Amino acid sequence: MSLNEEVIGVICKTLDVEPEEIKEDEKLYDSIGVDSTEMVEVVVSLNKHFGIKIETNEVTKFSTPRDIVEVVGKKKLS
């Protein structure tokens, strides 16, 4: 499974949405109308799943899945 698929899988599982509902280059706020509290939940899930430490201001409701994959990739390397 690619990192891209893995991140999208965590986002979808956390928010209870289908992968088809989100688009790689569309802000999550625009595609599925996430709120900031949902994004806190997404950050906590990503941190748990990948064993990393993303701060809540690094990933926001205005991030796209591609932005989030990039942040996760960097954190995994650091």
Next chain:
Amino acid sequence: MKERIAITGLGVVSPCGLKKETFWANLKRAESYIDEISRFDTSLYPSRIAGQVHDLDCYTHLSGRLIKKIDVFSHMALVCSQQALADASLELDEVDKKRVGVFMGNALGGWLFAETELRDMYLEGREGISPYMASAWFPAAPQGQITIYYGFQGYSKTVVADKASSALAIWYGSKTLKENKNDFVLAGGMEAPVTPYALLCVNTRGGLSKNNLNPRGAYRPYDLYRDGFVVGEGSGIVVMEKESHAEKRGADIYGFIRGVGFSCDGYHYSRYSPDTASLEYAIESCLEDASWRKENIDYICLDGEATVMGDYLEAKALKKVFGGRMKDISLSAPKSMFGNLLGAQTSLDLILTILSMKNSTVLPTINYEGRDPYADLNCTPNTCLSRNIDKSLIMARGRGGINVVLAVENS
């Protein structure tokens, strides 16, 4: 004559039905819907029986994404408000949402969500707790969820006043209509006491029946062998508007809120005052607010706490106010069938009273076997009674004597 506040929509999520039609059909059977609690281990609880809502998921219209953010008491209130709005035939696109208010009653808060999240916080630390915890557990959460779900922006409040919570919420909502602050009001309550911690709280509160071996016979208001009430979970919500407003839009009117009376015993933090003057004052002031005479009353929906003192004091106050006219009034505590929903109870009492008026039927108090000379009321024992009902009172008593009486009139 004061403008009447009309009730134009009913929503029910109860242990004996999740729609007004099922609720009424089941109540007429005069059977108990109280069972042993099997969702979690209750073996060490003194009272381990309740009226429970088992099939909420079958009736829900909410997405999984929303359900995971809210406690079950908000879920029940959202399902219930959907029913009430549909029943009132409200075209939400045509309504001025700045003039729709939501008034809810609740006593305990949403503990199923809170208990599990707090456990995770202690086990996993700060990141173990859901970010929704802060907005899911507190008593005003369902009011907030309803307003967010429908985009209602009118003047809204939640009332926490033990078993009188929803009675006060209904009054508060009707007041905003009279004062022209809102065009529509959703009013009622919701309660979810069947969780490990909430059930512990209500057990500690006291007054619960410990007749665990006979759940269906446990809640027996006014019976000689009563030993307390049984809790129930659920929600009741009504849509209210001014009579002229309802007529203008051609809405069907179920009935009217005509008056309210309230008082506090000012005696003890949990016990009722042995002197019933305060409760009598609430009844008298309700009659005065409605401009009704004592001989006009057809039916009284009793608080029926089923404790030795609770029923004795309610009977004493009613006899003092109504005297010889008591024989002409039908009285009952239909909640004996499904449990006392605490902060949501009066909303269901209001709905069942309206349905009783519409169907010319007095619902019974079940499990009545022996007369208590100290709490001797003709509480319509065990079977329904046919009777035309035009004017009714609904009694609500919170812990320590928060007394609320509502006057309801048939349409």
